[in-house]
Amino acid sequence: MKNQxxxxxxxxxxxxxxxNEPATQPNTHEGNFQSLWNIIDTRYxxxxxxxxxxxxxxxAYHQKLPSATTEVQFFDLMxxxxxxxxxxxxxxxxxxxxxxxxxxYQDYPSNFSSDLIYTDRYLGKNYRMAGGLNYGKxxxxxxxxxxYGSFSDAFSDGNMANALNSFSTCHALIIxxxxxxGGSLEVSKQMASYFFTKETVTGYMRHKTGDGHTDFSTPVxxxxxxxxxxxxxRPVIILTNRMSFSATNDFVNRMTQAPxxxxxxxxxxxxxxxxxxxxxxxxxxVRFSSSPMFNAAMENTEFGINPDISxxxxxxxxxxxxxxxxxxxxxxxx
Amino acid sequence: xxxxxxxSFAFLIxxxxxxxxxxxxxxxxTTRTNTVGLSLLSLTDPYLSPLKYxxxxxxxxxxxxxxxxxxxTHISMQSKLNFEGGFLLNPAQTxxxxxxxxxxxxxxxxxxxxxxxxxxxxxxxxxxxxxxKDVPRNVNNPGNVDLATNLNLSGVAVYDIPLRxxxxxxxxxxxxxxxxxxxxxxxxxxxxxxxxxxNLSNISHFSSIVNRRGIDPKLTVDVPFKSxxxxxxxxxxxxxxxxxxxxxxxxxxxxxxxxxxDAIGFGGRKRIAPKNFISTNE
Numbered sequence: 001m002k003n004q005x006x007x008x009x010x011x012x013x014x015x016x017x018x019x020n021e022p023a024t025q026p027n028t029h030e031g032n033f034q035s036l037w038n039i040i041d042t043r044y045x046x047x048x049x050x051x052x053x054x055x056x057x058x059x060a061y062h063q064k065l066p067s068a069t070t071e072v073q074f075f076d077l078m079x080x081x082x083x084x085x086x087x088x089x090x091x092x093x094x095x096x097x098x099x100x101x102x103x104x105y106q107d108y109p110s111n112f113s114s115d116l117i118y119t120d121r122y123l124g125k126n127y128r129m130a131g132g133l134n135y136g137k138x139x140x141x142x143x144x145x146x147x148y149g150s151f152s153d154a155f156s157d158g159n160m161a162n163a164l165n166s167f168s169t170c171h172a173l174i175i176x177x178x179x180x181x182g183g184s185l186e187v188s189k190q191m192a193s194y195f196f197t198k199e200t201v202t203g204y205m206r207h208k209t210g211d212g213h214t215d216f217s218t219p220v221x222x223x224x225x226x227x228x229x230x231x232x233x234r235p236v237i238i239l240t241n242r243m244s245f246s247a248t249n250d251f252v253n254r255m256t257q258a259p260x261x262x263x264x265x266x267x268x269x270x271x272x273x274x275x276x277x278x279x280x281x282x283x284x285x286v287r288f289s290s291s292p293m294f295n296a297a298m299e300n301t302e303f304g305i306n307p308d309i310s311x312x313x314x315x316x317x318x319x320x321x322x323x324x325x326x327x328x329x330x331x332x333x334x
Numbered sequence: 335x336x337x338x339x340x341x342s343f344a345f346l347i348x349x350x351x352x353x354x355x356x357x358x359x360x361x362x363x364t365t366r367t368n369t370v371g372l373s374l375l376s377l378t379d380p381y382l383s384p385l386k387y388x389x390x391x392x393x394x395x396x397x398x399x400x401x402x403x404x405x406x407t408h409i410s411m412q413s414k415l416n417f418e419g420g421f422l423l424n425p426a427q428t429x430x431x432x433x434x435x436x437x438x439x440x441x442x443x444x445x446x447x448x449x450x451x452x453x454x455x456x457x458x459x460x461x462x463x464x465x466x467k468d469v470p471r472n473v474n475n476p477g478n479v480d481l482a483t484n485l486n487l488s489g490v491a492v493y494d495i496p497l498r499x500x501x502x503x504x505x506x507x508x509x510x511x512x513x514x515x516x517x518x519x520x521x522x523x524x525x526x527x528x529x530x531x532x533n534l535s536n537i538s539h540f541s542s543i544v545n546r547r548g549i550d551p552k553l554t555v556d557v558p559f560k561s562x563x564x565x566x567x568x569x570x571x572x573x574x575x576x577x578x579x580x581x582x583x584x585x586x587x588x589x590x591x592x593x594x595x596d597a598i599g600f601g602g603r604k605r606i607a608p609k610n611f612i613s614t615n616e
Contacts, residue, residue, distance in 0.1 A: 019574050021581045024384060043522060185526055208522040220533040274524055277473040279383045283426025287473045290522055
């Protein structure tokens, strides 16, 4: 009996050592390379969707590893490897630099000039500011205009209610989210809720469930509810460009399902993968897309959302102080 | 008002008379121990990082114990409340983690007295624990919650070491989880997906020694001084649990100091409880 009790106690003590904790790589260039490659291999969500051969990227970059003798060279090499993913949500953070991939907007026309929207033709200088909303009436008071530059700038229902109340005599509303690089998905949901009249499934989200490139969870619905007390039921026009990214991409995706909404401008920049982060043995942080988001038709939104009406900012108009995209939006309101 | 004063006075007189008449009456004492500790802490939380974070922590624990009834001095009830906080760093010291936790347990023990000066307690406890780990540098996974409830196997050995002027009590307590329930987040999913979009599948897990193992031995010595008993000790907490393809671990060594006393203020060498007061230390 005594022996059995002893065996039981020893089992309890020794069992923890039996649960397999994954081994961490050593803090060397080789170890950090292996760690980074493995994180992307097992947790990045778009390898298959983007037809990326991550194994061949391993071979290509592993060969270059001996040539990276300093920390900066090693960082640049790892940053270049991550850039192969062509994803604005992928970054490597060290204490001396942040690697990034910005071609998702740098390779396209900007279609936005903040100088233009603050001219007297549009917002002027006496526009109002509430939360992150810069708003005023344009087109001789016919249309309400809100410029919203970041979904990280939270605003309250009261902020929006005041803005919409000031537009009570307007025929339509323009929400300009050009150059809005994203922020909080909750704020995106809040912003969209003012333009829905009923609960609507506007998209889906999945996440990686295993190490395999196709190991994903069952899609979960992304629902946009109608705001209980604040609802704009007249036409609303969303202005977009390539820098409308991440949470802004999510907002535009939601608004494609809103009644009375029209998307005008350029295709959004995408960023449909919700990013998470992990760490390398040397303490560098890696951010990567982990949970792909889809539109209501279960199509991936990683590469952006096409507008209903595609309009580019013309250089000639810009030179004359005219924002072609806002003008097109104004013209669409009868 | 007059009635209340008169009633209170009558009750007070009655209580005194009752106390005088009941000198042989036995009363249950509650033994309370309050300890504070400084810990060396290491945590692995793969939801937040694949790296092991290490650092220091502080903890406070309140423990109370009393027998079930005067007629039954073999079974005691124990309750414990533990608060803990810690600040940890990753191995490269480029990222920090803040940990806050609270744990409450309640249980019962059977008292064995195999020989003079040795007291053995064996029993079980049930506990519920909540903790929060915060890694502010992370993106969309900046924090994680520990939430679990367990049935534990528990044992205590108390050995009296008589010295010339005082008797020390050497106490070794051990607890290990057997079965329970635990919350574990979905690997690769954000809290946004779990709690805003409502994807709560697979966050709730039955736990047993297959997927949750731990042990927390604590060795303390009670030293009676003139009018108080101080306890000094060393504690270890080891816990490892796995679910959703992740293995979490926690290791902690604590240096403890505290006081232990029987309620109603008996304790020390000079303030010994009368024979009719029964303490779980006896």
